[in-house]
Amino acid sequence: MLTPLLNALPCPLPLAAELKELEPRLAAAKGLSLYQLMEKAGLAAYGLLRQRWPAAKKLLVLAGTGNNGGDAYVLARLALADGLAVTVVASGEPKAQEASQAAKAWHQAGGKTLFSLPAALDGELVVDGLLGMGLASEVRGAAKALQVFLATTALPILAIDVPSGLGSDSGHWWGKPFSASAVVTFIFPKAGLLTGQGRAAWQQAWLADLDLTPSAETALNALDFSALKARRPTRKATAHKGDSGRLLVVGGNLGLSGAIRLAGEAALRSGAGLVKVLTHPQSALAVSLGRPELMVEPVADWRAPGFAAKALVLGPGLGQDPWGQAMCAGALGLPLPKVVDADALNLVAQKPQALVDAIITPHPGEAARLLGASIGDVERDRLAAVQALAQQYRCVALLKGAGTLVSDGKQSWLLAVGSPAMAVGGMGDVLSGIIGALLAQGLSPLDAALLGAALHGEAGSKAAEQGAIGTLASDLFDWVRNLINA
Incomplete structure (x- = not known):
C-alpha cells in the first residue's frame, strides 16, 4: 500500500543500522525471503511510476551495487515486461546477494546493463536506484558521475528509498543536491527525508509498507501535532x-x-x-x-x-x-x-x-x-x-x-x-x-x-x-x- 509520507506519521524512525536488523525479522514474520521483499519493493516503486507517469514509455534506470540497485533492477524488469524501453546504467556489478539475483533476473528477461551513461540519452524519466540507506561519506568512484547526472538532469526523477547522495539518517547531502520529483521509501519513513536538507530533496514522497506490519522500538520516533x-x-x-x-x-x-x-x-x-x-x-x-x-x-x-x-x-x-x-x-x-x-x-x-x-x-x-x-x-x-x-x-x-x-x-x-x-x-x-x-x-x-x-x-x-x-x-x-x- 502506498501512503503519502506525512500521512504515515506518527511512527518509529529506525536508522539504517536498526533497519538492517529489522528487515529480516519483519520479512520472516510474513514468511518472506529478503529477495521476495526486494521484489515487493521493486513492484511498489513501479506501481508509483505508473501512477505518477502513466504515459512514460522510455526509462533511464540508474542502479547501484547494493540493495537499492536491486530494487531498481526489479523495477526495470517489470517495465520491460510492460513494453517500455528501458536503459539500465549501473555504477558496478551488484555486491549484495539479493541485488545479484535481481540483476540476473533482469538479464534473463532480455535486459542489458551499461556501466556508463550513453552519449545520446533517450529517456522521459529517470529512476534513481543508485545509493540507498546508510550513506555517511562523500559519494565517490563510479557512482559520483551518475549522482552528478541526477543533480543536473532536467528529466523528472523517481528516487527509490531516498534520493541518491542524501544521508538517510541525517538529511545531509553527501553528493550534489537535487530535488526528486517523487520518492518511494519502504517499510518505515527515513529520518533523512524529514530533517535538515532532506526536506528540500523531494517534491512528493510516498511510503510503501510492503504488506509488512512495521512496528519497532527505536531510538528515534516521528511525531506530529x-x-x-x-x-x-x-x-x-x-x-x-x-x-x-x-x-x-x-x-x-x-x-x-x-x-x-x-x-x-x-x-x-x-x-x-x-x-x-x-x-x-x-x-x-x-x-x-x-x-x-x-x-x-x-x-x-x-x-x-x-x-x-x-x-x-x-x-x-x-x-x-x-x-x-x-x-x-x-x-x-x-x-x-x-x-x-x-x-x-x-x-x-x-x-x-x-x-x-x-x-x-x-x-x-x-x-x-x-x-x-x-x-x-x-x-x-x-x-x-x-x-x-x-x-x-x-x-x-x-x-x-x-x-x-x-x-x-x-x-x-x-x-x-x-x-x-x-x-x-x-x-x-x-x-x-x-x-x-x-x-x-x-x-x-x-x-x-x-x-x-x-x-x-x-x-x-x-x-x-x-x-x-x-x-x-x-x-x-x-x-x-x-x-x-x-
Missing part, C-alpha cells in the same frame, strides 16, 4: 489565574524589546494565567504598549522578582552586554523549570554548566557554540548534535530547523511540522513563550518541548495557508489559541 494533542493542559471550571500557570520571562535588552514581547504574548496565548516580564528599563514601555495583560517590570540590575513563578523563559532579546550577563546569571540561579534560548545560550556556551530541569532551544549556530563545533558539524548530523546537547547539558534539547529534533539524551523525536513561511525573525521567541507557558501549566520539560514544538509548527503551517511569503511571527498567535483549545 495530532499525536501530541492529548497532552495539552486543561482548565477546571473553578480555575483562577494563579492556577493557570505563572510564568516569568527575562530578556528584552535595549533595542531588542520585540523578542521578549513576542515570547510574553505567545505565553498568554498558550494558556499561561499570569506572565511577568523582567526587561531593560528602556524597553519596558515598548513591551507593555498594546498588551496590558503582560506585567512588565523594568530592571536595571538583577534582583530576585517578587513573583511566585512556576516556570521561567530566559533569553529572548537578552543581549550579551553586562546587563544581559547579570540577568542571565541571576535567572539561571532560580530553582525553576526553564526554557533557555537565544543569547542566554550564547552566554552559557561561554561558561558551560548543567541545566537540569531545563529545555534549551538552539538554532544550528547556537548549537555549534554550545558544542564547541562548527555549524557544518551540526548540520551533517542533526540527530547526533541534539543528543550530544541533551547529554552534555543534562537537559531536554530542542534543535530548531527543518525537521525539529528533541532529545532527552536517551531517546529522540523528530517533529514533522512547520513551513518555510516560518523562516522569519521572532519565530523562535514565540516558540520559547509557548513552551514556557506549558511548563508553567505543569507539563514536564520533555512534554512541554514536544507539544510546544508541535503546536508552534502546526500554527505556522496554518498561518502559511494565506501565503508563505510575508508571514509574521505574531501571525501565529490566533492559531496557537485555536489549536490549544481545539
